[in-house]
Amino acid sequence: MSWIEYDDVLGWVEKIEVADDSDNEAPDASDGWKYAGDNSYGSVYTRPASKD
Numbered sequence: 001m002s003w004i005e006y007d008d009v010l011g012w013v014e015k016i017e018v019a020d021d022s023d024n025e026a027p028d029a030s031d032g033w034k035y036a037g038d039n040s041y042g043s044v045y046t047r048p049a050s051k052d
Contacts (some may be wrong), residue, residue, distance in 0.1 A: 017041040
């Protein structure tokens with residue numbers, strides 16, 4: 001599941017988390033997703049989004 005939030009550097013971005021212990025694949029880079037680091041849940045990916 002993804003959500004949209006404001007990032008001080010990137011502006012509005014859509015974010016998605018992929019749990020480390022799941023079989024879920026990383027989102028497709030051809031769809032604009034970029035790896036943005038890890039958190040306690042798993043890996044985080046972002047892509048540009050508009051607020052409207």
